Amino acid sequence: MTSTTIDPAIFAELRDTAGADFVSELVATFADEEAPQMLAELRDALAAGSAERFRRAAHSLKSNAMTFGAVSLGELARGLELGGLPANDAPLVVLEAAYADAVDALRELSRG
Amino acid sequence: MAESGARLLVADDNKVNRLLLGRSLEVLGHRVAMAENGRVALDMLRRERFDLLLLDMEMPEMDGFQVLEQMVADTQLRDLPVIVTSSLEGVAHMARCIELGADDYLSKPVNPVLLKARINSSLEKKRLRDQQKELVRRFATSEVAEDMQRSGFALGGKRITGTVMFCDIRGFTSITEAQTAEETIELLNTFYTLMFDAITGAGGVVNQMVGDGLMSIFGAPLPLTDPCGSAVRAAREMIELIEMLNVEREAGGRMPLKIGVGIATGDMIAGYTGTHSRATYTCIGDAVNLAARLEAHTKAAARPILIDGNTAAGLDAGQTLEALGAVQLKGKASTVDVFAVAV
Numbered sequence: 001m002t003s004t005t006i007d008p009a010i011f012a013e014l015r016d017t018a019g020a021d022f023v024s025e026l027v028a029t030f031a032d033e034e035a036p037q038m039l040a041e042l043r044d045a046l047a048a049g050s051a052e053r054f055r056r057a058a059h060s061l062k063s064n065a066m067t068f069g070a071v072s073l074g075e076l077a078r079g080l081e082l083g084g085l086p087a088n089d090a091p092l093v094v095l096e097a098a099y100a101d102a103v104d105a106l107r108e109l110s111r112g
Numbered sequence: 113m114a115e116s117g118a119r120l121l122v123a124d125d126n127k128v129n130r131l132l133l134g135r136s137l138e139v140l141g142h143r144v145a146m147a148e149n150g151r152v153a154l155d156m157l158r159r160e161r162f163d164l165l166l167l168d169m170e171m172p173e174m175d176g177f178q179v180l181e182q183m184v185a186d187t188q189l190r191d192l193p194v195i196v197t198s199s200l201e202g203v204a205h206m207a208r209c210i211e212l213g214a215d216d217y218l219s220k221p222v223n224p225v226l227l228k229a230r231i232n233s234s235l236e237k238k239r240l241r242d243q244q245k246e247l248v249r250r251f252a253t254s255e256v257a258e259d260m261q262r263s264g265f266a267l268g269g270k271r272i273t274g275t276v277m278f279c280d281i282r283g284f285t286s287i288t289e290a291q292t293a294e295e296t297i298e299l300l301n302t303f304y305t306l307m308f309d310a311i312t313g314a315g316g317v318v319n320q321m322v323g324d325g326l327m328s329i330f331g332a333p334l335p336l337t338d339p340c341g342s343a344v345r346a347a348r349e350m351i352e353l354i355e356m357l358n359v360e361r362e363a364g365g366r367m368p369l370k371i372g373v374g375i376a377t378g379d380m381i382a383g384y385t386g387t388h389s390r391a392t393y394t395c396i397g398d399a400v401n402l403a404a405r406l407e408a409h410t411k412a413a414a415r416p417i418l419i420d421g422n423t424a425a426g427l428d429a430g431q432t433l434e435a436l437g438a439v440q441l442k443g444k445a446s447t448v449d450v451f452a453v454a455v
Binding site (some may be wrong): 010026082 | 126127224
């Protein structure tokens with residue numbers, strides 16, 4: 001994990017403010033409930049050609065990524081939020097890979 | 113209260129954001145409720161009492177902009193402080209939120225130190241605003257208080273059509289001579305309580321109390337659909353209430369009260385006059401003068417409620433009126449058509 005997967009300072013601040021147990025629950029909510037929905041919504045929106053749905057889903061994902069200090073994921077999501085509908089799903093493949101890295105790192109950090 | 117223990121509502125469709133913000137606020141010692149979109153938030157605000165709303169902008173069903181618009185239009189919610197929490201890009205969004213009445217804007221992810229400072233500042237502002245409202249409310253009717261809040265106590269008038277009523281106690285001097293000063297104060301308090309009740313109940317606003325008399329306005333500062341009918345309804349109720357009071361007074365061996373009521377309708381200028389440190393809501397126009405003259409004439413006419421032709425024309429057919437013809441009133445160059453309302 002590089003420091004842009006999860007920015008350690010941001011994650012530490014989150015844990016200090018909200019408490020370690022709470023942050024573990026929050027990571028679980030993100031990884032098990034919310035993020036999979038957003039990723040699915042990005043693919044659905046792309047297939048349906050809906051730029052607005054695509055932008056909203058990218059916006060939500062960006063917001064959550066930034067909260068956890070998932071900098072790379074957040075930057076990718078921000079690019080999608082501001083960039084309009086992509087021509088194909090290549091950017092989503094990149095995003096999904098970054099998401100997988102971020103979630104692994106987050107679960108690791110919240111156990112520690 | 114400003115420091116902790118406030119009741120806050122968090123509106124955010126994103127569960128992670130909602131939970132985290134709720135947690136951060138609980139850590140600061142506040143009680144938190146949550147809504148997953150704007151519509152749910154608005155329902156909760158209308159049902160329960162909150163001290164502050166933290167509002168996300170992008171939400172399904174009803175977004176944050178729509179919530180702000182609805183709150184501005186709702187007198188109950190207009191003064192509730194709102195802090196917008198959003199990760200929308202661009203200053204234009206921020207500016208639009210502030211224009212729509214949001215107190216403050218926090219970018220997500222929300223910095224906990226900023227969060228604490230902004231919440232405390234907003235709650236303190238609300239506390240001061242509530243205090244000010246309470247003071248105004250004690251000295252003015254709620255209609256005038258609301259209009260003052262809206263207009264920002266601006267001095268100056270606007271042209272309106274409304275109905276003015278004057279009322280006073282007949283032979284008050286002989287009543288005061290027959291009882292102690294304490295009894296007189298108590299009588300005046302009872303009198304004012306009953307009159308206020310009848311007037312505000314019919315949609316009028318009492319704007320002046322002088323000795324044993326009062327002036328009230330129907331149709332300003334807030335418009336009424338039927339200012340003439342409302343004023344006459346109030347006058348009849350006032351007479352009825354005084355008659356009920358007299359039953360008690362006579363049982364206690366005291367002199368009965370008699371009141372006279374004069375009502376006139378027309379164009380007038382209504383607004384705040386005075387200085388910025390002390391102002392009163394009032395109306396100026398022919399109708400005001402005429403209503404005062406009609407009230408004075410009730411004694412000579414031996415009728416408790418007298419109205420002018422404009423007011424008579426504004427009443428519906430069901431109202432029994434007695435035409436007293438053209439009367440030369442004191443201070444008026446020409447005669448005025450006067451009508452007595454049956455009681």
